[in-house]
Amino acid sequence: MTERRLAAATLAVASLGVLGSLFLRWWQAEGAFLIVFGALDQQPGLQNGWQALTVVDLLLAGAAAAGLFGAILLARGRAQRRTLAALALIAVAALVVVTVRISNPPDPTLRAGPGAELALGALAVMLAASVVAARRSARRAAQR
Numbered sequence: 402m403t404e405r406r407l408a409a410a411t412l413a414v415a416s417l418g419v420l421g422s423l424f425l426r427w428w429q430a431e432g433a434f435l436i437v438f439g440a441l442d443q444q445p446g447l448q449n450g451w452q453a454l455t456v457v458d459l460l461l462a463g464a465a466a467a468g469l470f471g472a473i474l475l476a477r478g479r480a481q482r483r484t485l486a487a488l489a490l491i492a493v494a495a496l497v498v499v500t501v502r503i504s505n506p507p508d509p510t511l512r513a514g515p516g517a518e519l520a521l522g523a524l525a526v527m528l529a530a531s532v533v534a535a536r537r538s539a540r541r542a543a544q545r
């Protein structure tokens with residue numbers, strides 16, 4: 402497997418991880434027990450990313466789509482350095498948004514859940530893969 406295809410596969414898996422994080426719970430209760438009265442889907446500790454986030458979920462879905470598009474371009478050898486740099490900027494922006502969202506939970510008794518942690522890790526991998534691919538693209542262009 403060539404370096405380009407490895408970077409494309411890494412970028413695609415990271416993008417799918419970002420998308421998958423929206424289907425996991427974003428918040429967890431800090432206590433050992435969570436006693437719930439009423440509608441379970443209204444409790445922040447039991448909501449997935451689509452339910453718990455308002456605009457952030459759409460931004461993350463857009464970042465995941467951009468990452469998949471970049472991975473396809475990279476696998477076909479059509480990704481330009483500017484495209485990969487734009488993808489890196491999208492990943493940085495999404496990382497900032499997720500970090501701010503994690504630092505401000507809807508309730509002080511909640512902490513980041515598996516969805517938030519997966520999004521943070523997948524966005525970091527997406528950023529690293531796009532930066533590495535952009536550097537390799539620039540190096541190849543300089544050799545030509």
